Amino acid sequence: MKSMSDVIENYLKQILTQSEQDLIEIKRSELAKRFECVPSQINYVISTRFTIEKGYVVESKRGGGGYIRITRAKISDHAELLRQVSDLVGHGIDQRTAESVIMRLFEEKVVNKREANLMLAAVDRSILALKYPEERDIVRARIMQAMIESLRYE
Template identity: 65%
Template sequence: MGNNISDVIENYIKSILTDEKQNLIEIKRSELAKHFECVPSQINYVIRTRFTVEKGYLVESKRGGGGYIRITKVRHADHQELCDQLIDHIGRTIDQRTGKSVVLRLLEEGAISKREGNMMLAAIEREVIALPVPAHRDTIRANVLKAMLTSLKYKT
Protein backbone atom coordinates (compact mmCIF):
# COMPACT_ATOMS: atom_id res chain seq x y z
CA MET A 1 0.00 0.00 0.00
CA GLY A 2 2.74 2.49 0.88
CA ASN A 3 0.47 5.24 2.23
CA ASN A 4 0.89 6.10 5.87
CA ILE A 5 -2.04 7.31 7.96
CA SER A 6 -0.97 10.95 7.60
CA ASP A 7 -1.11 10.69 3.80
CA VAL A 8 -4.52 9.01 3.97
CA ILE A 9 -5.94 11.71 6.27
CA GLU A 10 -4.46 14.51 4.12
CA ASN A 11 -5.89 13.01 0.92
CA TYR A 12 -9.29 12.53 2.55
CA ILE A 13 -9.49 16.19 3.62
CA LYS A 14 -8.27 17.41 0.21
CA SER A 15 -10.82 15.19 -1.54
CA ILE A 16 -13.65 16.78 0.46
CA LEU A 17 -12.43 20.23 -0.57
CA THR A 18 -12.15 19.12 -4.21
CA ASP A 19 -15.26 16.93 -4.52
CA GLU A 20 -17.57 19.45 -2.97
CA LYS A 21 -15.94 22.31 -4.93
CA GLN A 22 -15.90 24.39 -1.81
CA ASN A 23 -13.13 26.46 -0.35
CA LEU A 24 -14.05 25.76 3.26
CA ILE A 25 -14.78 22.69 5.35
CA GLU A 26 -15.42 22.22 9.04
CA ILE A 27 -14.47 18.94 10.60
CA LYS A 28 -14.58 17.59 14.13
CA ARG A 29 -11.18 16.35 15.26
CA SER A 30 -12.75 13.56 17.36
CA GLU A 31 -14.98 12.31 14.50
CA LEU A 32 -12.03 12.27 12.09
CA ALA A 33 -9.90 10.40 14.62
CA LYS A 34 -12.69 7.86 15.11
CA HIS A 35 -13.13 7.50 11.33
CA PHE A 36 -9.42 6.74 10.84
CA GLU A 37 -9.05 4.83 14.11
CA CYS A 38 -6.23 7.05 15.30
CA VAL A 39 -5.59 9.45 18.17
CA PRO A 40 -6.74 13.08 17.83
CA SER A 41 -3.10 14.23 18.04
CA GLN A 42 -2.53 12.45 14.68
CA ILE A 43 -5.23 14.67 13.16
CA ASN A 44 -3.55 17.73 14.73
CA TYR A 45 -0.20 16.68 13.25
CA VAL A 46 -1.62 16.29 9.73
CA ILE A 47 -3.39 19.66 9.89
CA ARG A 48 -0.35 21.45 11.37
CA THR A 49 2.10 20.04 8.78
CA ARG A 50 0.04 19.53 5.62
CA PHE A 51 -2.44 22.43 5.68
CA THR A 52 -0.17 25.44 6.10
CA VAL A 53 -0.34 29.00 4.77
CA GLU A 54 2.49 28.43 2.31
CA LYS A 55 0.59 25.40 0.97
CA GLY A 56 -2.50 27.57 0.45
CA TYR A 57 -4.63 26.86 3.51
CA LEU A 58 -5.94 28.83 6.47
CA VAL A 59 -6.79 26.80 9.53
CA GLU A 60 -8.94 27.88 12.46
CA SER A 61 -9.41 25.62 15.42
CA LYS A 62 -11.99 25.74 18.18
CA ARG A 63 -11.32 23.41 21.07
CA GLY A 64 -13.79 21.93 23.51
CA GLY A 65 -16.88 19.73 23.31
CA GLY A 66 -18.31 21.32 20.18
CA GLY A 67 -14.83 21.96 18.83
CA TYR A 68 -14.08 21.89 15.16
CA ILE A 69 -11.29 22.57 12.71
CA ARG A 70 -12.13 24.92 9.84
CA ILE A 71 -9.88 24.56 6.80
CA THR A 72 -10.09 27.13 4.03
CA LYS A 73 -8.36 26.68 0.66
CA VAL A 74 -7.13 30.13 -0.28
CA ARG A 75 -7.90 31.14 -3.86
CA HIS A 76 -6.17 34.15 -5.39
CA ALA A 77 -7.51 36.48 -8.02
CA ASP A 78 -4.19 36.27 -9.89
CA HIS A 79 -0.57 35.22 -9.60
CA GLN A 80 0.49 38.70 -8.51
CA GLU A 81 -1.80 38.47 -5.47
CA LEU A 82 -0.42 34.99 -4.71
CA CYS A 83 3.18 36.26 -4.89
CA ASP A 84 2.32 39.18 -2.59
CA GLN A 85 0.79 36.83 -0.02
CA LEU A 86 3.79 34.50 -0.12
CA ILE A 87 6.27 37.39 0.18
CA ASP A 88 4.39 38.62 3.27
CA HIS A 89 4.37 35.11 4.71
CA ILE A 90 8.11 34.49 4.23
CA GLY A 91 9.21 37.35 6.46
CA ARG A 92 12.89 37.68 7.40
CA THR A 93 13.82 33.98 7.45
CA ILE A 94 12.58 30.71 5.97
CA ASP A 95 13.82 27.14 6.40
CA GLN A 96 14.38 24.83 3.44
CA ARG A 97 11.26 22.70 4.01
CA THR A 98 8.97 25.76 4.14
CA GLY A 99 10.76 27.29 1.15
CA LYS A 100 10.10 24.10 -0.81
CA SER A 101 6.41 24.33 0.14
CA VAL A 102 6.30 27.88 -1.27
CA VAL A 103 7.75 26.69 -4.61
CA LEU A 104 5.38 23.70 -4.75
CA ARG A 105 2.45 26.06 -4.12
CA LEU A 106 3.53 28.23 -7.06
CA LEU A 107 3.65 25.09 -9.24
CA GLU A 108 0.25 23.90 -8.02
CA GLU A 109 -1.30 27.29 -8.79
CA GLY A 110 0.26 27.37 -12.27
CA ALA A 111 2.28 30.50 -11.47
CA ILE A 112 5.54 28.84 -12.57
CA SER A 113 6.59 26.02 -14.89
CA LYS A 114 8.16 22.79 -13.63
CA ARG A 115 11.50 24.01 -15.00
CA GLU A 116 11.22 27.32 -13.11
CA GLY A 117 10.26 25.39 -9.99
CA ASN A 118 13.32 23.17 -10.27
CA MET A 119 15.56 26.23 -10.70
CA MET A 120 13.99 27.91 -7.66
CA LEU A 121 14.42 24.76 -5.56
CA ALA A 122 18.06 24.47 -6.62
CA ALA A 123 18.72 28.08 -5.64
CA ILE A 124 17.38 27.65 -2.08
CA GLU A 125 19.08 24.30 -1.32
CA ARG A 126 20.94 24.05 1.98
CA GLU A 127 24.07 22.87 0.11
CA VAL A 128 23.95 25.85 -2.26
CA ILE A 129 23.58 28.42 0.51
CA ALA A 130 26.53 26.82 2.26
CA LEU A 131 26.90 29.02 5.33
CA PRO A 132 27.96 27.63 8.70
CA VAL A 133 25.20 29.41 10.63
CA PRO A 134 21.67 28.13 9.87
CA ALA A 135 20.11 31.49 10.79
CA HIS A 136 22.19 33.22 8.11
CA ARG A 137 21.24 30.51 5.60
CA ASP A 138 17.53 31.00 6.39
CA THR A 139 17.86 34.79 6.00
CA ILE A 140 19.58 34.50 2.62
CA ARG A 141 17.04 31.86 1.51
CA ALA A 142 14.20 34.26 2.45
CA ASN A 143 15.82 37.12 0.53
CA VAL A 144 16.43 34.94 -2.56
CA LEU A 145 12.86 33.57 -2.52
CA LYS A 146 11.35 37.04 -2.08
CA ALA A 147 13.46 38.37 -4.95
CA MET A 148 12.27 35.52 -7.19
CA LEU A 149 8.63 36.07 -6.15
CA THR A 150 8.94 39.79 -6.84
CA SER A 151 10.29 39.10 -10.33
CA LEU A 152 7.43 36.62 -10.95
CA LYS A 153 4.88 39.33 -10.17
CA TYR A 154 6.00 41.24 -13.22
CA LYS A 155 6.56 38.28 -15.53
CA THR A 156 5.56 39.07 -19.11
Protein backbone atom coordinates in the same frame (compact mmCIF):
# COMPACT_ATOMS: atom_id res chain seq x y z
CA MET B 1 3.07 2.16 1.17
CA LYS B 2 1.52 5.45 2.22
CA SER B 3 1.76 6.60 5.80
CA MET B 4 -1.34 7.24 7.87
CA SER B 5 -0.61 10.98 7.62
CA ASP B 6 -0.63 10.75 3.82
CA VAL B 7 -3.93 8.87 3.85
CA ILE B 8 -5.56 11.43 6.15
CA GLU B 9 -4.19 14.33 4.09
CA ASN B 10 -5.45 12.82 0.83
CA TYR B 11 -8.88 12.18 2.36
CA LEU B 12 -9.19 15.78 3.58
CA LYS B 13 -8.01 17.19 0.24
CA GLN B 14 -10.49 14.97 -1.59
CA ILE B 15 -13.49 16.15 0.43
CA LEU B 16 -12.22 19.73 0.19
CA THR B 17 -12.09 19.41 -3.60
CA GLN B 18 -15.67 18.10 -3.62
CA SER B 19 -16.86 21.02 -1.50
CA GLU B 20 -18.54 23.78 -3.49
CA GLN B 21 -17.27 26.42 -1.05
CA ASP B 22 -13.62 25.22 -0.80
CA LEU B 23 -14.35 24.73 2.89
CA ILE B 24 -14.81 21.73 5.16
CA GLU B 25 -15.66 21.38 8.83
CA ILE B 26 -14.60 18.24 10.60
CA LYS B 27 -14.62 16.90 14.12
CA ARG B 28 -11.20 15.75 15.20
CA SER B 29 -12.57 12.85 17.26
CA GLU B 30 -14.79 11.57 14.42
CA LEU B 31 -11.91 11.70 11.96
CA ALA B 32 -9.63 9.90 14.43
CA LYS B 33 -12.28 7.21 14.88
CA ARG B 34 -12.66 6.85 11.10
CA PHE B 35 -8.94 6.27 10.62
CA GLU B 36 -8.48 4.39 13.90
CA CYS B 37 -5.82 6.76 15.14
CA VAL B 38 -5.34 9.14 18.03
CA PRO B 39 -6.65 12.72 17.70
CA SER B 40 -3.09 14.04 17.94
CA GLN B 41 -2.39 12.34 14.58
CA ILE B 42 -5.17 14.47 13.08
CA ASN B 43 -3.64 17.57 14.71
CA TYR B 44 -0.24 16.68 13.24
CA VAL B 45 -1.62 16.29 9.71
CA ILE B 46 -3.55 19.54 9.87
CA SER B 47 -0.73 21.56 11.41
CA THR B 48 1.92 20.32 8.95
CA ARG B 49 0.01 19.75 5.72
CA PHE B 50 -2.65 22.48 5.78
CA THR B 51 -0.62 25.62 6.39
CA ILE B 52 -0.99 29.14 5.03
CA GLU B 53 2.12 28.77 2.86
CA LYS B 54 0.47 25.72 1.29
CA GLY B 55 -2.67 27.72 0.62
CA TYR B 56 -4.95 26.77 3.49
CA VAL B 57 -6.54 28.63 6.37
CA VAL B 58 -7.33 26.53 9.44
CA GLU B 59 -9.67 27.56 12.23
CA SER B 60 -10.25 25.45 15.30
CA LYS B 61 -12.91 25.52 17.99
CA ARG B 62 -12.37 23.28 20.98
CA GLY B 63 -14.96 21.84 23.29
CA GLY B 64 -18.03 19.63 22.96
CA GLY B 65 -19.27 21.22 19.77
CA GLY B 66 -15.74 21.84 18.55
CA TYR B 67 -14.65 21.53 14.98
CA ILE B 68 -11.77 22.19 12.65
CA ARG B 69 -12.54 24.30 9.61
CA ILE B 70 -10.17 24.07 6.66
CA THR B 71 -10.55 26.59 3.87
CA ARG B 72 -8.64 26.67 0.62
CA ALA B 73 -7.30 30.21 0.35
CA LYS B 74 -8.50 31.89 -2.81
CA ILE B 75 -6.30 34.45 -4.46
CA SER B 76 -7.88 36.81 -6.94
CA ASP B 77 -4.80 37.00 -9.14
CA HIS B 78 -1.14 36.06 -9.38
CA ALA B 79 0.02 39.51 -8.31
CA GLU B 80 -1.86 39.20 -5.03
CA LEU B 81 -0.44 35.71 -4.45
CA LEU B 82 3.10 36.95 -5.12
CA ARG B 83 2.57 39.81 -2.65
CA GLN B 84 1.37 37.39 0.02
CA VAL B 85 4.25 35.01 -0.65
CA SER B 86 6.74 37.86 -0.47
CA ASP B 87 5.32 38.91 2.90
CA LEU B 88 5.53 35.32 4.12
CA VAL B 89 9.16 34.95 3.02
CA GLY B 90 10.13 38.17 4.77
CA HIS B 91 13.80 38.49 5.74
CA GLY B 92 14.35 34.85 6.64
CA ILE B 93 12.80 31.52 5.69
CA ASP B 94 13.67 27.92 6.51
CA GLN B 95 13.97 25.29 3.78
CA ARG B 96 10.73 23.45 4.58
CA THR B 97 8.67 26.65 4.43
CA ALA B 98 10.44 27.74 1.23
CA GLU B 99 9.60 24.38 -0.36
CA SER B 100 5.96 24.76 0.65
CA VAL B 101 5.83 28.25 -0.84
CA ILE B 102 7.35 27.05 -4.11
CA MET B 103 4.91 24.15 -4.31
CA ARG B 104 2.04 26.56 -3.79
CA LEU B 105 3.32 28.74 -6.64
CA PHE B 106 3.38 25.60 -8.79
CA GLU B 107 -0.11 24.48 -7.73
CA GLU B 108 -1.49 27.95 -8.45
CA LYS B 109 0.19 27.82 -11.89
CA VAL B 110 2.39 30.85 -11.24
CA VAL B 111 5.42 28.73 -12.15
CA ASN B 112 5.71 25.59 -14.22
CA LYS B 113 7.33 22.34 -13.05
CA ARG B 114 10.75 23.19 -14.44
CA GLU B 115 10.76 26.64 -12.83
CA ALA B 116 9.64 25.15 -9.51
CA ASN B 117 12.47 22.60 -9.66
CA LEU B 118 14.98 25.35 -10.39
CA MET B 119 13.67 27.37 -7.46
CA LEU B 120 13.86 24.35 -5.16
CA ALA B 121 17.45 23.72 -6.21
CA ALA B 122 18.42 27.35 -5.60
CA VAL B 123 17.17 27.38 -2.01
CA ASP B 124 18.39 23.93 -0.96
CA ARG B 125 20.44 23.85 2.25
CA SER B 126 23.19 21.84 0.54
CA ILE B 127 23.72 24.72 -1.91
CA LEU B 128 23.51 27.38 0.78
CA ALA B 129 26.39 25.88 2.74
CA LEU B 130 26.74 28.53 5.43
CA LYS B 131 27.94 27.94 8.96
CA TYR B 132 24.85 29.16 10.81
CA PRO B 133 21.25 28.22 9.94
CA GLU B 134 20.12 31.82 10.58
CA GLU B 135 22.49 33.07 7.87
CA ARG B 136 21.23 30.38 5.50
CA ASP B 137 17.61 31.42 6.16
CA ILE B 138 18.46 35.06 5.41
CA VAL B 139 20.27 34.22 2.15
CA ARG B 140 17.45 31.85 1.17
CA ALA B 141 14.92 34.64 1.77
CA ARG B 142 16.93 37.06 -0.40
CA ILE B 143 17.05 34.49 -3.22
CA MET B 144 13.32 33.82 -2.86
CA GLN B 145 12.53 37.55 -2.86
CA ALA B 146 14.59 38.03 -6.04
CA MET B 147 12.75 35.15 -7.75
CA ILE B 148 9.35 36.48 -6.62
CA GLU B 149 10.24 39.93 -7.90
CA SER B 150 11.21 38.52 -11.30
CA LEU B 151 7.89 36.66 -11.48
CA ARG B 152 6.00 39.92 -11.05
CA TYR B 153 7.38 41.27 -14.32
CA GLU B 154 7.08 38.43 -16.81
